[in-house]
Amino acid sequence: MGVEIAVTGLTKTFGSQTIWRDVTLTLPAGEISVMLGPSGTGKSVFLxxxxxxxxxxxxxxVINGRDLTRLREADLYEVRKLFGVLFQDGALFGSMTLxxxxxxxLxxxxxxxxxxxxxxxxxKMELVGLSGAEGKLPGEISGGMxxxxxxxRALVLDPEIxxxxxxxxxxxxxxxxYINQLFVDLNAQIDATFLIVTHDINTAxxxxxxxxxxxxxxxxxxGPREMLLSSEEPVVRQFLNAQTIGPIGMSEEKDADELAAESGQELPPLPPIALQLATSDGQPRRAExxxxxxxxxxxxxxxxGSFESRNAGIPGVRVEVG
Incomplete structure (x- = not known):
């Protein structure tokens, strides 16, 4: 069973550079959440x-009534056992077999x-489809493997997060x-709290x-997936629908000239909201x-056209009913 993570007023700086400030959200227990953002906005720092x-x-x-930011190192070490982490490149030891x-x-x-x-x-290796690959080295397999x-490895201690x-x-x-389907199936099986950082619009x-x-x-x-996918908030609408009109430019923030040139332009209509990805066996997840x-x-x-297909409105994706 996953646990709730309550984040309040979180601020992080490196020297004089502010990464983000006053971040407040609650990751609901046992649910899958995705964190998006343009490059350089501190998503990995947040994790x-x-x-x-x-x-x-x-x-x-705050997790299970304990504020991680105020724990001694020994207590923090114990709370970390609730977590499993999958790093960008897998972070495997190259000289060790899978x-x-x-x-x-363990x-x-x-x-x-x-x-x-x-x-x-x-x-766990059977769970992620790697049975038979136990003796291989990381350099002998594909990026997906x-x-x-x-x-x-992130699952072997049965994490709640x-x-x-x-x-x-x-x-x-x-x-x-394939890996998106694996996350959905895993969430149904282990009921952990998931937080995924990604740029992939289809995933989001x-x-x-x-x-x-x-x-x-x-x-x-x-907030809930449908809230953001139906949002008229300019930056949310632009990012989730891969549009060029909006506050996000080639740099993190467009300059005044670009925004002025766009003023008065009619925004493209919101695309249909796709159906959420179902589990492989069709059984509902608790959070669904x-x-x-x-x-x-x-x-x-x-x-x-919302909720008529899995891929409705996703840029560059062929519509697939069902």
Whole structure:
């Protein structure tokens, strides 16, 4: 069972540079959340701060009634056992086989026997589709397999919180789709709290229960998937729908001349909201909401054609009904 993470007034700086300030959100227990944002907005820094690898300048991160920002190192070490982390490149030890990479946290943090470790490692590698690859080295496998091996390692201590940094980095669209399906299936099986940092619009529009957007040193918005996908907030609308009109330019923020040139231009209509990705076996996840429920409950009329396909309105994706 996942746990809730309550973040309040979080601020992080490096010297005179503010990364983001006053970030406040709640990651609901057992749900999948995605954090988006243009490059350089501190998404990876946010993940590292959540797990206590970086200390914020202000604010709190409360898990199970304990504020991580105020814990002693020994207590923080214990709370970190709630977390599993999948880094961008898998962060595997190049000289170790996949089996030994996945077994490493168990050997480092538990007193389990090798027989127990073998059972757990075999189970997790099967879960991510790597059965039979236990003896391979990271350099002998594809990027997608390295991601899955990193995911297996993140799962061996049965975490209640899973932090995933740029899972689509270096992967082609087909393998990104496979790993997205794996996240949805895993969430249904282990009921952990997921936070995925990504740039992939398809992932953001179809995988999560909640979406957040970091922009210009603050959290522009965080909430249920349908709330953001139907939002008229310019930066949210522009980013989630891959539009050129809006405050985001080639640099993090457009200059005044660009914005003035765009004033008066009619924004493209919002694309249809796609159906959320379902589990492979069709069984509902605990956190899953009926399609259109948020819109109905909040009196919001979704764009025409919403909830008719998995890929509706996703730039560059062929529509696939069902």
């Amino acid at each position: 590292k701060t959540l797990v206590g690898l970086l200390k914020p300048d202000a604010g709190s991160i 089996y030994d990479n996945v077994a490493f946290p 050997r480092e943090h538990t007193k389990k026997t090798e027989a127990e470790i073998r059972r757990i490692v075999t189970e 390295r991601k899955r091996a990193g995911l297996a 899973l932090l995933i940094d740029e899972p689509d980095s270096g992967l082609d669209p087909v393998r990104t789709s 529009r179809t995988v999560p229960d909640n979406i957040g957007l970091l922009y210009h040193k603050h959290l522009a918005m965080f 909401r009926p399609a259109g429920a948020w819109c109905r409950d909040n009196g919001v009329t979704p764009p025409p």
